[in-house]
C-alpha cells in the first residue's frame with residue numbers, strides 16, 4: 207500500500223474522541239498485528255501473511271492521564287456466565303459476533319478504551335472458548351468461573367478475589383450487552399467521583415416487560431424491582447435497569463457480600479444492592495442511557511438488532527471521517543475496518559474483518575472483501591472478491607468476477623475480468639487478461655506464481671505454479687504456462703493454429719447436399 211494512504215485512515219472500531227487513554231494489559235504488543243487498533247501501516251507489497259484477524263477488540267494505546275485530574279483506579283467485572291439458551295447455539299452467547307467481533311470483545315474494548323485498570327470476566331462452566339478468547343484478546347484480564355448460575359450478584363461475587371485489591375470504581379458490565387459506549391461508562395464513573403456509592407444505568411423501555419424497574423421517590427432511586435416481584439403499578443414504570451452498574455470501591459464490596467438470596471427465585475439479585483445501599487445511608491443514583499445502547503442480546507433476533515445498531519454507528523463514523531457511502535444501509539463494515547478519505551463505497555459491499563482501504567479508492571457494488579489491504583486510488587469490483595492476504599497497491603484495478611487471495615498486486619496493475627489470482631505476486635503495471643488463472647494447488651500443496659512488472663498475460667492463460675514470469679514478458683492468450691518465462695520473452699503454450707484455405711466452403715457444400723437428400727431441414 208502506498209504511503210499516501212496513511213494519513214486519513216478512518217478508524218471505525220469504537221467511535222471515540224481522540225483522547226489519551228489508559229490501556230489495560232498491554233494489548234499484545236509482541237504479536238503479529240492483526241486487527242489491532244493500529245494506525246494503518248503502509249504495507250509495501252510484502253507477501254501478506256494475513257489471517258482474517260483474531261478478532262481482538264480495538265483497544266486504545268497511550269497511558270497518560272489528563273493533567274489535573276486525580277486518577278481514579280477502576281475494576282470492571284464483566285458477567286458472561288449465562289448459558290444463552292435462547293441462542294440455540296453450540297457457541298457460548300458472548301462469542302457471537304457483532305461487526306465481526308465477539309460481543310465480549312466489544313465489552314473488553316470499551317473497558318480498555320475507558321482506561322479501566324483491571325478487568326475480570328465471570329465465565330460459566332465449560333466455557334473454554336471464552337477463556338481462550340480472553341487470553342488472546344486481553345491477556346491481562348482474569349477469568350473467574352461461576353459454576354452454578356445463581357444470579358447476577360452471585361456472578362459478581364465469583365470474582366470477589368478482585369476486591370482484595372482496592373479500586374476506586376467498580377463497574378459491572380454484561381458480556382451480552384455489547385453496545386455500551388465509553389461516554390456512558392465515563393458518566394457512571396463521574397457520578398462515583400462526585401460521591402455516589404451505587405450508580406445504576408437506566409433506560410426508557412418501549413416495552414419494559416422482563417426488565418427490573420427503577421423505583422424512584424422524590425428523585426431518589428430507592429429500589430430496583432424485578433418483574434416477578436413488581437406490583438401492577440410498578441410494572442407500569444418504563445424506566446428500567448440496563449444491568450450496567452458502577453459501585454464505589456469503598457462501599458461496593460461490602461454491599462455485594464450482604465445481598466441475600468431472593469426467596470421466590472432462589473437467586474442472588476445484584477439489583478438488591480440499591481435497597482441495601484439506601485438502608486446503609488449510601489448515595490444511590492440512576493444515570494439514563496439511550497435504549498439502543500443498552501440492548502441486551504438473548505436471541506438471534508436481538509443479535510441481529512445489535513448488529514444493525516452497530517453497523518449504523520460504524521457507517522456514521524466512516525462518513526464523518528470522509529468516506530462516501532452511497533447507500534449506507536447496504537454497506538457492511540467490521541470492527542477493525544479502516545477506510546481513507548474520499549473513498550467511495552457503492553451500494554452492497556461487504557467488508558469482513560481485516561480490511562484497510564486507503565484514500566480515494568472506489569469500491570464498486572457487490573464486492574466482498576476480507577483480510578485485504580487496498581491502497582489509495584484503486585478501483586475494486588463490481589463483483590470482486592478479495593480474500594485474506596490480498597494486498598492491492600496504489601492505482602491498481604481489480605474488476606468484475608476477479609478473486610484475489612494471498613497475493614500482492616503491484617502499483618497500477620490490472621486484472622479487470624474473470625480471474626483467479628492466488629498465492630501470487632503481480633508486479634507494477636502488469637496486465638492480467640480475462641480468464642487468467644493461477645493454478646496454485648496441485649492437490650497436495652499450494653505453490654506461488656510470481657509475475658514481474660510490466661508483464662502482459664493474454665486472456666485465458668493458465669499459470670501452473672510454482673512458476674515465475676520475468677519483467678516485461680508477454681504471455682500469448684490461451685497459454686498454459688508450466689515453465690518459468692524470462693524477462694521480455696514471449697511465451698506461447700497452446701496448440702498451433704492450422705489454416706485450410708477453402709475448407710469451410712467444402713464443409714458447407716457437403717452439409718447442404720445431405721439435407722437435400724433427406725428432403726427436409728433437420729428438426730430442432
Ligand code: UD1
Nearest residue numbers: 285286287288355356357358361380417418447448449475
Ligand atoms: C438483569 C437484571 C434486570 C435488568 C436486566 C437487563 C438482575 C437480578 N436483574 O435481569 O434488572 O433489567 O438484567 O438486561 O440483575 N449472569 C451470570 N450469572 C448468573 C446470572 C446472570 O453471569 O448467575 C449474567 C448473564 O450472562 C448476563 C447477565 O448476567 O450477561 C444478566 O443476566 P440475566 O439472567 O440475563 O438477567 P435478567 O434476568 O435479564
Ligand code: CA
Nearest residue numbers: 382502503504
Ligand atoms: Ca437478560
